[in-house]
Amino acid sequence: MKRLNKYSIKNEVFLLGLVSSLTILLVFGFLLTTGFFSISVNSARQSIRDTNLQINIFTDRFFSEITTTIDILAGNDDIRNLLIRDDQTAERALAIYKNVLEANQDILYVYSGHENGLLLINDYTPPEGFDPTVRPWYLAALDSNPLTATGVPYREANSNEWVIAPSRVLVDDNGNLSGVIAIDITLEGVVAMLAQRHLFPSQRSFILDQDGLVLIHPDENMIGETFSVFDTNSDNPQNELSYSGENGTVWAHYSTIDSTGWVLITDVERREIMAPIIKQILSYILLIIILAVLIGILMSKVFGRRFADPLLELGSRVSAITTGKSVEPMARRHSNYEIIKIAQNIEKLAEHSLNKKANELQTIIESTKEGILVVNMERTVVYVNSRFKEMWRIDDAIIESRDEKQYIQAVYDQLEEPEAFFENNDLL
Template sequence: MNNSNKMTIRKELFKSSIVLSCAIIIIFSILLSSILYYSGMSNANAVIRQKNQAVNFFIDGYFTKICNTVQFLATNKKIQNAPFLGSDAHQDILKLYKSLEKADPDIHYIYSGYKNGSLLINNYIPPEGFNSVVRPWYQAAIKAAPNISDGVPYQDIKDKEWLVSISKVLIDVENKISGVVAIDCSIDKIANLLKKPEGKYKSSYSFAVKPDGEILIHHEKSFLKKNISDIINSPVNFDKKIGKFSYKLNNVDKLAYYSRIDKIGWIVVTVVEKGEIVKPIILHIFISILIIGFIAVLIAWGLSASLSKRFIVPLIELKKRVNAIIAGAYKRGSVYKYPNNEIGTIATDIEQLAENELYDRNMELQNINKKLELLSTTDQLTKLLNRHKMNSELEKEWKRAARYGNKFSIIMFDIDWFKKINDTYGHQAGDSVLSEIAGLTTKILRSTDVIGRWGGEEFLVLCPEIDLNGAKALAIKLCSAIENYRFTVSTTVTISAGVCEFDEQESIENMIKNADEKLYEAKQQGRNTVVG
């Protein structure tokens, strides 16, 4: 019979262990899947963000030197006043342009246009009727003045190379705009960088758009000058400096991260196919779940076999005997022989503890709980109620007054020049003053009044069943008593108080705010006074 019972318990334990293992596997798999998925997506976002920032920094550095050159040229006196100078000065300007073009291979053209429509440029003869003022680069500089323009991209008519024009207004001797100086530089180098995949994601690439979404640089030439929202059939807003969005293009889900280039106002967008991110994550999750499941089943089988053999019967018996002790049905002298191992020792100790000390421990726990409750509601220095408890009392009194039409008032007071007391006599003396005021106030107030330390040297008194005049009289009495009391510090201590009466139209927070404002008004009136 006993052997049959042991086999049943063993089977039940094994069955329970398997069920528990399956539950743990399911729960842990869900948690693990979530953690691995979000961790993988977070890492992917970080990789895309890093590449995007690298492209951003490259473009920023690329155009910083161009902008610095434009800034330098815009301060050149000859360039500023070229319309008023002769041909020799114009030749000097063109020589300067030529030397800078040779020095920087990224610069294609340097030129300056003026209000009279003239143009200074090397290796180019303007067509008849040419007017610099109406050119886009000139208008961009005027619009951006006094700053450098954001850049005007265009495709060179000669070699079809994509260029961008960076320009800035020129100020003449009369402090007026005389014209615009501009530099055209190649963006093909940038385009080659943007389309080049780097790192772990081979499908990644970058492109540049204007803040309104118009594509400026893209390895797909058919996308140029089109709006990205039209291409992906979904609105995209670049109203933040950095951000991300997802879209579907040609039935392929893609994840994009963007950042703004402050120097020229462009948006750099870095894209990667979502499937390239998700597939490795799913594979990682699947392998992890298989390993965890296999380990969990092995542990469950081994644990159930071990426990059923060594501990189940003693534990069941221990439970019965402890329950009997708690219920008062335990018979002294009844002996059960526990196994000669740790479980037997623990079982014996538990029985003794339950039999001899359960009642004492329960009483001790009750006393501790009472002390903890007192500590949680009492200010340790003054032994008054703390702010949390006062808030609770205020809420109860407000509800009672609102329901039954009763009245009550509050007094908020604090110690005048308390910082001076601390600075002169020390913080220990300041603590003593706080304690003495707490004791004195408790003696003066009515038995129905509730006082608490509101914070620092500030106290709050709840006065049930008393109107504003009554509370104000009580506050004046308190002020007088404290002023005439001989404190342990050798100086006169006074308080200022603000009084406020219950109004069912006002919340507790507004009552406290009103009392605090009255207290502040009392301070403004010279302290040692009551305002209500």
């Protein structure tokens, strides 16, 4: 036999309301959090792109200024004709170098190396046997001629700090190679520039040359290393990278610095982007659950008032009808018209069924030869059959009174030995 559900109507309504609201809100929350996750990730990656673009603009402007300065110096008559003119030419060239040095705090040295082994520079004495024509900046200028060489990082001989030396070939009025003009730029200022506008602790920006060689990096140990993750020949319209780092996946964006042709990369650890997003999503889920409970309670109250309360009242009224109690017409205080009509029909059905049973019982009682008197728990006469009235000649006044004592008295007065008759009768 199937077991009956032990939950009440109100409990069922509450559970249904809670489950319904929770289901609806979870579906809505899933769509909301999915959209939020996608938007947040795209926003974070866009911030990396924006940071990379901003740093690119400042870096390009910085190196464009240096490149322009070198181009101007390479076109100066005194500097490019230094080997074929008098000693005063060198003094004028040094004065120019000094002015350029004082105008830009990121410049460490301005100098020129010449084919005869001369190094023209202010406030610096090269070590004995120093040959400028074999230095990296000199050779880079020869390789890039007639363009300006962007330079490669190297350690400055005296300070041992990392510098980059953009350089350009000098050609005298006779069309001969006179030497190379170069500017040493400290990486400290460039690294500080790369560290600007970072939104995440692990975010960093660094610069590679066209071959993937690290030129400028916040970690000096990385300078001169090859960044194998980046493929200079890759066709990536989004300019995005994803690779494994020490602390997991790293997301990156790269762009090309127009003035140098170098590649600027800005990256950040994925976990730093995801952690606040996941935290926000969890807070949304908690809020959704709280809202679901509150809405479930509200729905249970609304549904309880509209559906459960009328049904419970109907049950009470039917129970009263079946026990013979009189009930007032059901008040129209419930807004659900259909339930009221159903309740009225059920009450009518119950009353009809009781009346039918009562009529059947009355027919049986009336057809018996015995006199029958029925009283309720309150000792009120609820029924007396015709045979009883005939046997004891009960008049209409007593019948209308429905008073048990009057019936007993009427019977008592007609008995010859009333005490013996009522000896075992608890009515006395």
